[in-house]
Amino acid sequence: MLNSCVKLLEQAANRRPDKIAFEDERGGITFKELRDHAKRLGTRLLKRHTGGIQPVLVLLPRSTDVIVSFMGALYSANPYAPVEADIPEARLAKLIENLQPGQIITDAEHLAKVTPYAGDAAVHLFGEAVSGEIDEGAVAGAVNSVIDTDPVYIIYTSGSTGIPKGVTIPHRGVLDFAEWVKETFRFDEDTVLANQAAFYFDNSIFDIYGGLLSCATVKIVPQRLVMVPSKLPDYLFENEVTAIFWVPTVMIGVANSGALSSRKLPKLKTVAFAGEVMPNLQLNIWRREHPDCVYANLYGTTEISDVCTYYIADRPFEDNDPLPIGIACENTRMLILNEQNKLCGPGEQGELCVGGSGVALGYWNAPELTEKVFIQNPINTRYGERIYRTGDLALYSEDGLILFLGRRDSQVKVRGNRIELGEIEAAALCVEGVGNACALFDPEKQEIVLFVGSAADYNPRKFNLALKPYIPNYMLPGRLVTLRELPLTANGKIDRVTLRDTFINGG
Amino acid sequence: MDITATIREYIRETFGIGDDPDFTDDIHLFDYGFVDSLGAIEIVAFVEETFSIEITQRDLTLKPMNTVAEIAGVVAEKI
Numbered sequence: 001m002l003n004s005c006v007k008l009l010e011q012a013a014n015r016r017p018d019k020i021a022f023e024d025e026r027g028g029i030t031f032k033e034l035r036d037h038a039k040r041l042g043t044r045l046l047k048r049h050t051g052g053i054q055p056v057l058v059l060l061p062r063s064t065d066v067i068v069s070f071m072g073a074l075y076s077a078n079p080y081a082p083v084e085a086d087i088p089e090a091r092l093a094k095l096i097e098n099l100q101p102g103q104i105i106t107d108a109e110h111l112a113k114v115t116p117y118a119g120d121a122a123v124h125l126f127g128e129a130v131s132g133e134i135d136e137g138a139v140a141g142a143v144n145s146v147i148d149t150d151p152v153y154i155i156y157t158s159g160s161t162g163i164p165k166g167v168t169i170p171h172r173g174v175l176d177f178a179e180w181v182k183e184t185f186r187f188d189e190d191t192v193l194a195n196q197a198a199f200y201f202d203n204s205i206f207d208i209y210g211g212l213l214s215c216a217t218v219k220i221v222p223q224r225l226v227m228v229p230s231k232l233p234d235y236l237f238e239n240e241v242t243a244i245f246w247v248p249t250v251m252i253g254v255a256n257s258g259a260l261s262s263r264k265l266p267k268l269k270t271v272a273f274a275g276e277v278m279p280n281l282q283l284n285i286w287r288r289e290h291p292d293c294v295y296a297n298l299y300g301t302t303e304i305s306d307v308c309t310y311y312i313a314d315r316p317f318e319d320n321d322p323l324p325i326g327i328a329c330e331n332t333r334m335l336i337l338n339e340q341n342k343l344c345g346p347g348e349q350g351e352l353c354v355g356g357s358g359v360a361l362g363y364w365n366a367p368e369l370t371e372k373v374f375i376q377n378p379i380n381t382r383y384g385e386r387i388y389r390t391g392d393l394a395l396y397s398e399d400g401l402i403l404f405l406g407r408r409d410s411q412v413k414v415r416g417n418r419i420e421l422g423e424i425e426a427a428a429l430c431v432e433g434v435g436n437a438c439a440l441f442d443p444e445k446q447e448i449v450l451f452v453g454s455a456a457d458y459n460p461r462k463f464n465l466a467l468k469p470y471i472p473n474y475m476l477p478g479r480l481v482t483l484r485e486l487p488l489t490a491n492g493k494i495d496r497v498t499l500r501d502t503f504i505n506g507g
Numbered sequence: 508m509d510i511t512a513t514i515r516e517y518i519r520e521t522f523g524i525g526d527d528p529d530f531t532d533d534i535h536l537f538d539y540g541f542v543d544s545l546g547a548i549e550i551v552a553f554v555e556e557t558f559s560i561e562i563t564q565r566d567l568t569l570k571p572m573n574t575v576a577e578i579a580g581v582v583a584e585k586i
Contacts, residue, residue: 025569
């Protein structure tokens with residue numbers, strides 16, 4: 001039994017040292033190179049480590065350097081916290097205030113952005129940090145001091161108050177999940193994964209650790225290419241990709257582009273997806289063009305090690321026949337609870353809750369937020385068992401499969417990105433001249449509509465530019481409605497129903 | 508109309524930019540919010556059809572195409 005996720009890298013580097021582990025636009029890095037770079041980085045981090053668990057913030061552009069940095073942090077017995085290189089500065093400031101990182105890894109291009117907020121944290125430039133010596137004794141000692149319930153990573157997700165929440169995941173959850181990935185999809189050394197998920201989103205855990213455990217090669221799809229889905233089948237063909245785990249938005253784009261029918265993909269075996277609902281229409285296009293692939297609908301949330309349910313879609317689904325999210329993965333327990341915290345019967349709608357080894361340890365430095373959603377399993381009164389309340393609504397079908405029904409609150413998904421509408425509202429209130437703000441999701445156009453109460457007459461693009469210091473690009477509203485005053489309900493709250501009926505539901 | 512002007516006017520029209528003085532040939536279309544990520548698909552489709560060229564996945568991977576000038580540069584190489 002392994003205690004740390006970095007042992008997956010050690011095993012792979014012993015078994016297949018010279019095989020390419022990860023590859024980006026610049027080229028590939030072998031398992032041995034990855035391990036040795038990570039050990040150099042780990043050695044460097046340990047020199048500045050002052051004791052206890054101190055997260056390592058990784059702020060680097062999408063590349064193999066990010067993976068080296070993750071593994072380097074693990075060699076120093078600390079969890080890593082990845083953030084996007086183009087993170088808005090105000091968000092970076094809030095995030096660092098919450099994370100209190102011990103050390104930061106970045107590159108020359110982003111150094112000036114990080115330095116003002118670094119505080120006491122040591123800041124390392126990636127290139128320098130991987131060029132030193134390896135202290136084998138020090139890194140071995142550090143790795144052996146880890147136990148599997150220690151945190152492996154902290155991934156930040158949108159928070160409704162405007163402060164991102166740092167989801168803290170233990171090694172054990174990721175180790176168990178990697179086993180599940182390898183067994184379920186029969187990954188091995190011949191597997192070639194095309195990674196689409198950003199490394200600061202939990203969906204990349206599938207690629208990184210499923211890949212390491214299987215000695216597979218992970219090709220990092222360039223971001224520009226993800227934006228033009230009609231070109232992705234050519235990429236899969238030329239790179240002889242055998243497995244993908246992509247967000248449905250990208251799969252829909254590929255299906256709609258027509259590129260699947262002009263490019264056969266004989267090597268592709270596994271097509272998995274999660275992050276939002278995959279529509280039957282586009283899934284059927286994939287199946288028609290590539291009937292021999294295994295199609296897997298996965299469900300997960302950042303608060304669990306990537307994925308907790310799966311459904312192998314082995315038949316076409318038509319029109320309104322809902323695609324199930326299926327059954328629990330082996331290391332997880334799925335409960336659907338009603339308002340009285342009792343188990344729902346088949347067909348009865350309730351809140352989806354998750355237990356098992358992959359459940360997060362909580363939100364980093366936020367005990368109150370943690371207590372609200374990580375609770376004692378109410379069905380189990382005999383011993384302590386934590387479960388996570390997802391806020392998602394679901395039911396069990398007659399044949400025992402879980403069907404996803406939607407959200408209980410104001411969290412939405414836009415192109416697979418999880419967004420709390422409250423975070424956008426909090427950002428809008430930072431723009432000069434805004435009195436109040438309300439963000440709503442338009443399900444038909446799949447975009448966020450932002451209503452602001454202001455005497456100013458904002459240009460939508462300029463308003464988005466004003467929001468950019470506070471929220472990432474994927475949270476920017478698709479439409480802006482400026483009103484002198486927002487309508488209020490009798491008890492003085494913003495009247496969301498009226499706004500929705502007037503401006504979104506074809507009023 | 509030359510290549511640059513054709514692309515510039517198409518983007519101006521399609522993305523409702525109007526006579527915004529910030530919209531120059533060298534401004535980053537995505538960072539500055541003139542074009543969203545879905546717009547990239549439309550721009551690639553437009554230049555492929557208008558200039559009868561193919562922008563391959565390799566071009567997208569290896570060449571920056573974030574400004575009007577950069578897009579025009581890639582098109583000019585292909586014609």
